[in-house]
Amino acid sequence: MNIDLKEMTQLAAAFRDLFKGYHISRSEPECYAQLSSMQDQYRALFRALGFELVCDPRGFYYFVPEQVAPQVNKTAQRLALFTFILVEHLADQGRDPLSVLDGGSIGRDELPALLEKYRDLFLQAEVTTFEELEDKIIRRLTQLGFAEDSNGVYRFLPPMHRFLDVCLSVQHDRDLAASLHSSDLPLPAPVLLDNDGDATVAEASDTEESEEDALARAMAEERAAQEMDA
Helix, strand or coil, rough: CCHHHHHHHCHHHHHHHHCCCCCCCCHHHHHHHHHHCCHHHHHHHHHHHEEEEEEEEEEEEECCCCCCCCCHHHHHHHHHHHHHHHHHHHHHHHHHHHHHHHCCCHHHHHHHHHHCCCCHHHHHHCCCCHHHHHHHHHHHHHHHHEEEECCCCEEEEEHHHHHHHHHHHHHHCCCCHHHCCCCCCCCCCCCEECCCCECCCCCCCCCCCHHHHHHHHHHHHHHHHHHHHH
């Protein structure tokens, strides 16, 4: 495949976000548009550089990490648990959970009551205060591209389907509402699946190598390999 780096004007921006675990959707119009129009080229280039780009047909892109750190698993558990809680909370209010979590929104003012109602479950996620709820869950949702904050209104983006998929799989086995009200329910260990069925989740994390250094190193290695093959 012929890859012209000059045409890939969003390469640096896309790699920076994807490297940090961010999910690129239509909320990032320039990156999303180019990833969509040059999907095969981006996937081929990233694969050559050692990164697997997942192109979810529901409208978002993300990297599959080679290894999942323990703190990433904890974040995935918290975000999945929060999604479970939202599904029941919205259903109890007579609101359609799918319509809210698929492009809808909730207000910041709804969070204190949510924390109080499901305090036992949040405790399992090491979330005991409103500040921790915002820091450990809401901020992570916005950092990773699952939601965006608009003056205290949190609008959910297409990548939320990854957690909605987890909810639907749980509902196949047991009643979700009864599970969430059980004081004996352990914190679920969600498994997020990419398009090939591999378990994966990514999160922005502290690393000694910056995204710019990683991209420069990977591209230098690729060029060196091509020169050796020439």
